Structures are given as structure tokens and as C-alpha cells.
Amino acid sequence: MEKKKILISKEEESQIREILKDLKVGNTSKAIRYFEGKLPKKFKLSKGQKDLKKRNEIIQEYRRELIQKITPAEKNVYGYLTKYNIPFKFQHPIIVSTNQFYLVDFYFEKKRLAVEIDGGYHSTDDQVRRDAARTRNLELCNIRVIRFTNEDTEDETKFMKALNLLLK
Numbered sequence: 683m684e685k686k687k688i689l690i691s692k693e694e695e696s697q698i699r700e701i702l703k704d705l706k707v708g709n710t711s712k713a714i715r716y717f718e719g720k721l722p723k724k725f726k727l728s729k730g731q732k733d734l735k736k737r738n739e740i741i742q743e744y745r746r747e748l749i750q751k752i753t754p755a756e757k758n759v760y761g762y763l764t765k766y767n768i769p770f771k772f773q774h775p776i777i778v779s780t781n782q783f784y785l786v787d788f789y790f791e792k793k794r795l796a797v798e799i800d801g802g803y804h805s806t807d808d809q810v811r812r813d814a815a816r817t818r819n820l821e822l823c824n825i826r827v828i829r830f831t832n833e834d835t836e837d838e839t840k841f842m843k844a845l846n847l848l849l850k
Contacts, residue, residue, distance in 0.1 A: 741775045741783055748773045748785060755799045755832035756787055762838055763788065768849070778819045786820070786827075793849055796820060798829045 749772070752760070756772075763770050774789035776796070786796035804813060817827045828848060835841050 737777075737783075741777075741785075745773045745775060745785055753799065753801065753832070755801070755835040758835045758838070759788060759797070759799060759830075759841070762842055762845075766842065768845075776820060776823060776825060778823055782819070784816060784820060786825075790849060794825050795848060796825050796827045797845070797848075798827060799832060799835060800829050801832055804829075804831075 760772060769790070769792075771789040771791065773785045773787065774796075775783050775785050776789070777783045787799050788797040789795070790797070804810070813829075820827050830841070830844075834844075
């Protein structure tokens with residue numbers, strides 16, 4: 683299956699580049715925001731846990747649970763990426779320390795890019811703080827985090843144009 687390239691206008695490219703510049707200087711945007719998922723207590727790793735097998739079991743159990751609860755927006759993006767034959771990992775674990783990990787919605791390994799799809803609860807003050815902490819931790823692992831709202835995923839053409847710019 684051949685990769686399909688999406689062409690975008692100079693104006694759209696300029697708008698997307700402006701959003702990316704804002705993110706580099708720490709500003710947030712309506713279309714792209716930072717994210718951190720709230721882990722249920724049963725999935726938190728105990729301090730200093732060194733049993734890699736147990737840690738991996740916990741991660742895989744949490745990953746399976748999230749995959750079963752895929753949101754409509756995540757399903758859209760999964761379909762787009764599959765349609766255009768773009769290599770990605772879904773609900774990919776990133777281990778940031780001995781006792782802490784994150785599952786990112788979509789991970790593009792070659793670009794070290796995590797794409798998160800954020801629902802409405804990500805705009806609450808508490809979640810914004812969690813999102814910022816999660817992003818800092820992932821950036822310390824040299825992973826760039828880009829966020830899209832659920833609404834951003836509804837238009838396949840616009841979403842894929844933005845993503846293609848990020849993956850260049």
C-alpha cells in the first residue's frame with residue numbers, strides 16, 4: 683500500500699507553523715494542548731519498584747484496558763493513520779522513571795513524537811496542571827508532545843495536514 687501525501691495551502695501551512703511556534707515558547711493553543719492521563723490507583727507503580735516483570739504486567743494490563751475503551755476521536759485518528767499507511771504505535775508505554783510510566787495515545791517512534799487526543803475534561807484547572815507535569819516528564823525523555831482536541835480530529839483532511847507537517 684502506497685503512502686498518500688496530503689497537500690496543503692501556504693496559508694494552512696503558515697497557520698500550523700504559528701501554532702507550533704507558540705508551543706515552542708510555552709504558549710497553549712485551542713487546537714493543540716498538552717495532556718496527562720489520570721491513572722487509576724490500581725495502575726500506579728509502588729515507589730522503588732524494581733521488578734520489571736511485574737511493572738510490565740501492570741503496564742500491559744492498563745494498556746489493554748485503554749484500548750478497550752477507545753474514544754470515537756481516537757478511533758478516527760487510528761483510521762486515518764491506517765488509511766495513509768503511517769507507522770505508529772497506539773497506547774504506547776513510555777517509562778520515565780523506575781516507578782512512573784505514561785501511555786501516549788499515538789507514538790511516532792522515528793520522530794519521537796507523541797500525539798494526544800484530549801477530551802473536554804482536559805480544560806479543567808487540575809487536569810491542566812497534570813498535563814503540564816506529564817509533558818515536562820516526557821520532554822525530559824526527549825519526546826515531543828502535541829495535543830489535539832476531540833473536535834480537531836473530526837475533519838480528516840485538516841487533521842492529516844497538521845500531522846504531516848509534524849512528521850516532516
